[in-house]
Structure formats: structure tokens, C-alpha cells
Amino acid sequence: MRKLHRFFYKLKQEVGLSYQESRGFMVLIPVLFLLLMGQLWVKSNASQKSSISSVQLDYLIDSLNKAGFQPITSPLPFNEVRDTTRSKSKSALQKIPFSQSDSVTLQIVPGIGPALASRIIKYRESIGGFFAPSQLLEVYGISAEVEQRMWEYFVFDAVISKRLRINELETADLAKHPYIGYGEAKVIVAYRQQHGPYLKAEDLLHIKIFTEEWVKKIAPYLEF
Numbered sequence: 001m002r003k004l005h006r007f008f009y010k011l012k013q014e015v016g017l018s019y020q021e022s023r024g025f026m027v028l029i030p031v032l033f034l035l036l037m038g039q040l041w042v043k044s045n046a047s048q049k050s051s052i053s054s055v056q057l058d059y060l061i062d063s064l065n066k067a068g069f070q071p072i073t074s075p076l077p078f079n080e081v082r083d084t085t086r087s088k089s090k091s092a093l094q095k096i097p098f099s100q101s102d103s104v105t106l107q108i109v110p111g112i113g114p115a116l117a118s119r120i121i122k123y124r125e126s127i128g129g130f131f132a133p134s135q136l137l138e139v140y141g142i143s144a145e146v147e148q149r150m151w152e153y154f155v156f157d158a159v160i161s162k163r164l165r166i167n168e169l170e171t172a173d174l175a176k177h178p179y180i181g182y183g184e185a186k187v188i189v190a191y192r193q194q195h196g197p198y199l200k201a202e203d204l205l206h207i208k209i210f211t212e213e214w215v216k217k218i219a220p221y222l223e224f
Helices: 002-014 019-067 085-092 114-127 133-138 144-150 182-195 201-206 212-221
Strands: none
Touching (some): 182 201
């Protein structure tokens, strides 16, 4: 206690503070210390969050690179400000064929999240590949705007990866294709059993319930 009184006396002599002002100054010091520590904690927490976001961004970029997207060096100065984030994405990435896309790379398209990207891939696999860009509209949740935007980021390539052996498959297997209902598959098999194997897609038109439009739609997926 005597040392504390001496300290207050010295503050009075050197700084010109009164005894009460000296005591107030001593109370203020720990408050300032706590404020400083609080500020340091906030900065540390913000830095950690920034680091997590950076890791997630690196993962997405790595996935895009593996899928075939290649970064292109811009001829413009590094610090030039672009109009939108969307224009940055398109100018920095090289288009890859749509048939090579996966549920990660599809999310580069504005308006496509994880759930919708997954539905696109599952539908493409179940149907056996796309032969026309408009088939993308058959996926639940895809609007005409998103379908058009897709081709700003991907090159459409007509790739049929799976075909139906129409002269071998039975009703249940034919009906697994999104374009063929169970009733249609049943008729296809019955006609084959009565008249022999199909030689071409147009042979299906001998079955009166099938339209020319439907036959053209299913034809790319048939194997004779």
C-alpha cells in the first residue's frame, strides 16, 4: 500500500495529476487492456473465417481444373474492376463439353445449385445422354433462362452413352427409360414376339398408338 501511495505521489509530481486523478488513471488501464484484447480477438476470428472461405474456393477451383476448365490470363491490368462476378467467371474459364460435366462443375452456372446439378447428372445418366440442348428443359427445376445460360459456360455435344437393345430387352427393362412407359414397353415386346425383331426405328410406326414425333424422340436411344 505504501508503494502505491508513492506511485500516486510520483504521478502528481511528474504529470501533475491529483491523488484522485491518479487512482482513476489506474482503473482506466485494465479497461484499455480489455478493449485491446477484444479487438485482437475480433480480427483473429475474421481472419479464420476468411481462411475457411479460401479453402472452399480452392476446392471448387481444383475441381474445375480437373474437369478440364483451364484458367486464361487476362491481357488487362490486374487491378482493373470488371462489371460483374458473372463476367469474371466466363472470361477466366475455358468451356468444356457438356457430356464431361459433373455435379461440381455444373454449379459454375448462375442459378444451378448442388441439388439441381445432381438432378441434371442423374437424368442425363438415366436417359443415356442428350442429343439436343432442349432436352435439358426436361429436368425438373430447369427454366428456359437457365438452359440458355448453360451454353455460355459449356459446349453442347450430342453424346449417347447408353442404348436400348430393343430386340432383347423385356418389358420391365425397356420401361426404365424415361421416354418409355410400362404400357408402351409392353406393346413393343408383344409386337416383337408376333412379327419378329425390329430392323429400324421406323418399324415402331407399325404400332398404331405410337406417333412419328415419339419415334423420333426415342430413336437415338435404340440399338437393333
